[in-house]
Amino acid sequence: MKNYRIIVENDHKHIYSGHIPLGGINPLGESISFTNYYMEKDDEPFFGICGEFHFSRYHEQYWEDEIVKIKMGGVNIIATYIFWNLHEEVEGVFEWEGNKDLRRFIELCAKHRLYVIIRIGPFCHGEIRNGGLPDWLFGRPFEVRSNDEGYLAYVHQLYQEIGVQVQGLLYKDGGPVIGTQIENEHQHSSAQWGLTVGINNMWVSSGRDGNAHMLKLKEMALKAGMDTPIYTCTAWGGASTPVPDMLPLWGGYAYWPWIYYEEGRVANLTEHPATPEYIFRDKHNNNIPSSYDFEPCYLPETYPYACCEMGGGMVQFYKYRFAFPYNSVPAMTVMKVGEGCNLIGYYMYHGGSNPKGKLNPYTNDLATPKISYDFNAMIGEFGQVRESYKRTKLQHYFLSTFQKLFSCTKTRLPADTSQMDPYDVKTLRYAVRSHKGAGFLFLNNFQDHVDTHNLEDFNVSVDLPGETITFPHQGELTLGKDSFAILPFNFDLGGITLKYATAQLITKMEVDGEEYYFFYIPEGMKGSYALQSEGIKKVTVDKGNCNQLGEWTVVEVAGSESSLIQLEPIHGPKIMIYTMTSQQSLYFWKVKLHGRERAVFTDANLLVYEDGEELKLESTNQHTVVMSVFPAFEDSFASIKGGELIGIAQEGLFKTYSLKAPAKEVNYEFTKINNERATLDFARNAFTGLKEALLCIHYTGDIGYAFIKGELINDNFCNDTAWEIGLKQFEERLVEHGMYLYVSPIRKGTVVNSNTTMAGWNETAEQSIADILSVSIVPVYEISINFNK
Numbered sequence: 001m002k003n004y005r006i007i008v009e010n011d012h013k014h015i016y017s018g019h020i021p022l023g024g025i026n027p028l029g030e031s032i033s034f035t036n037y038y039m040e041k042d043d044e045p046f047f048g049i050c051g052e053f054h055f056s057r058y059h060e061q062y063w064e065d066e067i068v069k070i071k072m073g074g075v076n077i078i079a080t081y082i083f084w085n086l087h088e089e090v091e092g093v094f095e096w097e098g099n100k101d102l103r104r105f106i107e108l109c110a111k112h113r114l115y116v117i118i119r120i121g122p123f124c125h126g127e128i129r130n131g132g133l134p135d136w137l138f139g140r141p142f143e144v145r146s147n148d149e150g151y152l153a154y155v156h157q158l159y160q161e162i163g164v165q166v167q168g169l170l171y172k173d174g175g176p177v178i179g180t181q182i183e184n185e186h187q188h189s190s191a192q193w194g195l196t197v198g199i200n201n202m203w204v205s206s207g208r209d210g211n212a213h214m215l216k217l218k219e220m221a222l223k224a225g226m227d228t229p230i231y232t233c234t235a236w237g238g239a240s241t242p243v244p245d246m247l248p249l250w251g252g253y254a255y256w257p258w259i260y261y262e263e264g265r266v267a268n269l270t271e272h273p274a275t276p277e278y279i280f281r282d283k284h285n286n287n288i289p290s291s292y293d294f295e296p297c298y299l300p301e302t303y304p305y306a307c308c309e310m311g312g313g314m315v316q317f318y319k320y321r322f323a324f325p326y327n328s329v330p331a332m333t334v335m336k337v338g339e340g341c342n343l344i345g346y347y348m349y350h351g352g353s354n355p356k357g358k359l360n361p362y363t364n365d366l367a368t369p370k371i372s373y374d375f376n377a378m379i380g381e382f383g384q385v386r387e388s389y390k391r392t393k394l395q396h397y398f399l400s401t402f403q404k405l406f407s408c409t410k411t412r413l414p415a416d417t418s419q420m421d422p423y424d425v426k427t428l429r430y431a432v433r434s435h436k437g438a439g440f441l442f443l444n445n446f447q448d449h450v451d452t453h454n455l456e457d458f459n460v461s462v463d464l465p466g467e468t469i470t471f472p473h474q475g476e477l478t479l480g481k482d483s484f485a486i487l488p489f490n491f492d493l494g495g496i497t498l499k500y501a502t503a504q505l506i507t508k509m510e511v512d513g514e515e516y517y518f519f520y521i522p523e524g525m526k527g528s529y530a531l532q533s534e535g536i537k538k539v540t541v542d543k544g545n546c547n548q549l550g551e552w553t554v555v556e557v558a559g560s561e562s563s564l565i566q567l568e569p570i571h572g573p574k575i576m577i578y579t580m581t582s583q584q585s586l587y588f589w590k591v592k593l594h595g596r597e598r599a600v601f602t603d604a605n606l607l608v609y610e611d612g613e614e615l616k617l618e619s620t621n622q623h624t625v626v627m628s629v630f631p632a633f634e635d636s637f638a639s640i641k642g643g644e645l646i647g648i649a650q651e652g653l654f655k656t657y658s659l660k661a662p663a664k665e666v667n668y669e670f671t672k673i674n675n676e677r678a679t680l681d682f683a684r685n686a687f688t689g690l691k692e693a694l695l696c697i698h699y700t701g702d703i704g705y706a707f708i709k710g711e712l713i714n715d716n717f718c719n720d721t722a723w724e725i726g727l728k729q730f731e732e733r734l735v736e737h738g739m740y741l742y743v744s745p746i747r748k749g750t751v752v753n754s755n756t757t758m759a760g761w762n763e764t765a766e767q768s769i770a771d772i773l774s775v776s777i778v779p780v781y782e783i784s785i786n787f788n789k
Helices: 060-072 102-111 149-166 210-223 257-261 328-338 387-401 728-737
Strands: 002-007 031-034 039-041 044-046 048-052 077-081 115-119 177-181 230-234 247-252 306-311 343-347 410-412 429-435 438-444 455-464 467-471 477-479 484-493 496-501 504-511 514-520 528-532 536-541 544-549 552-557 563-569 575-580 588-593 596-601 605-609 614-620 624-630 639-641 644-651 654-660 668-674 677-682 692-700 703-708 711-717 723-726 739-744 746-753 762-769 771-786
Touching: 002 429, 048 306, 048 387, 060 102, 060 605, 060 614, 077 102, 077 177, 077 343, 102 115, 102 149, 149 210, 210 230, 230 306, 247 328, 247 343, 306 328, 328 343, 328 387, 328 429, 328 438, 328 484, 387 504, 387 588, 429 455, 438 455, 467 484, 467 496, 484 504, 504 588, 504 596, 514 588, 528 536, 536 544, 536 552, 552 563, 588 605, 614 624, 668 771, 677 728, 677 771, 692 703, 692 739, 703 728, 711 723, 728 739, 739 771
Parallel strands: 002 455, 048 077, 048 343, 077 115, 115 177, 177 230, 230 247, 247 306, 306 343, 514 575
Antiparallel strands: 031 039, 039 044, 410 429, 429 438, 438 484, 455 467, 455 477, 484 496, 496 528, 504 514, 528 552, 536 563, 544 552, 563 575, 588 596, 596 624, 605 614, 614 771, 624 654, 639 771, 644 654, 668 677, 677 739, 692 723, 692 771, 703 711, 703 739, 746 762
């Protein structure tokens, strides 16, 4: 058996404040501030969990439900780009209506108690045309992204407009806007000028004037009224980073479609390299001033290690069409948090669609789909919830519930990891975050672009001052293929010391004076808990066994079903440990409903409104919804819309409610004209009674296009996965005009013939590959429950 060891001699983190000129107070007296290690709310550690959602890339009709869906995923901050070229496509004409209504979007975030960070540019990137700069800036005699007075005069107008939109919504006014990002990747990244693509492919300047330009933009933002507690900048790649006036933010992506467009060394790249993203580093350590993708211009321990662009997905590029592995997202969270991050941010958390322009119909970056900006995000382009959402939700519960403890823990590595080979998937990757001898062991078995396998027959010893804790005390560990874990040790379990667990902590609740702790067993592991026997009067386990090993009580729980451990202390109330399997955990929710916190199991999406007095259950392709709740509701539902209650049953801790919506089949007629062309026609009430209808298309070819009356409404780069389109927003037009699908073929052996005396060009191909294989429509139901009588 392989034994891995990690020495934790000194886990005291030197935490101090007062040197970062960021923060603020709202009218209720709530405050935001920073130490050198974490963000504070009312002078207590606050673990920020930020998810990117672009209001202008989503239909305003559905904003509120999607904002709630984001919140239910454990996010507490929404970040959103404000793309200049969408709001001032025509010089001097600003648009803030409809899907561009920034003010209404922020008001909805405020309604649901989510903080907001506005990313105001001027340059944003975001895979949008010109990186967000209007086309008309190309024809001006100055350099953009610089302190050129001509350029700044236009930026001044933009900032003034944004300032008007957010007035009264800033934190200092009692609103949710706590942060402003200035520019993006200044002097690091750029984008093509859309006007030149296909001819000489000129690029927007990556920037000039460095920190002076960033500070000038901040000054202009303040003068425009954007006075927020936090100002941020992206810091990677040597970007301009004017600390301490801005909080530097970091990130990381493991899927890099842009590398297939580089010149020189990688011009003929055929296989994406494995990235070092999934090797643990220590990114808050002055003795390690820089590491992979982290080269700060300041001593690392002087500012928090915070992220704004952890790969919550990745957009498809024409030349690289990967099938995105959703496990990569929670694995990325494990890495960043294990490395010392106390403020995480995902790009993207929610996908969307590029809006049409008036002058330029397609506002996308030219390497990406013209309409689709699904991004393989945790929540998709049409509100689809992915496994990455369900996995990260559990991590977010943990980070929020235990933020005061966790934020103070210090990263420890087993050794120098700078030379670790990402292709080595036989060696365990691990780290510790601890404080005063208590903390968490981080394990990772995910690696992008490499085929991993189960890691078996090993254990991990954490050498602490005065003791060594070995996971597990007896036997061995297994960590499943592409899996990861955060395992507690010396954890205070309501007054009883949990020496270690081979199960991952999710959250806790207090119910009738008793504390309930919820765990799940990571893929491949055997769930066990080693408890310090002192102070325990009795241990009861419903599914498993309990053994006394010296001063420890070790409980092994069932691996194929949920289990409950009851601990009776000599003094004090009972402590409950509820353990679920990895699969069961995907359906776990912690919500405040009808006046109290509750644990819920359901495979429907939960959306909670009106301070917990209204619950929406969103179910895909299932008109019957089962919801198991603990503690159970004290009274019956006041009303149910969109379905009916068909049964109630008690199962252990949980009371199970079964509900049913009227089954619905979308009536449509599919006509295949030839392999690459088809039409769909819909009956008048085809979508009645549904929240959404997802058109699922399986096809082979190059690019899929969907049209209504000749207008492109969605597109997809073929990568042999299902192409999904939400139809509800197009309902009236689809009923009247139907839909036309076209798949452009993959052309092999192409020849362009211009051998003519006239201006004649034609292309021929030896082989064309395109076929619409199947089409189906998946219904999405919604049942709404109201608790107010």
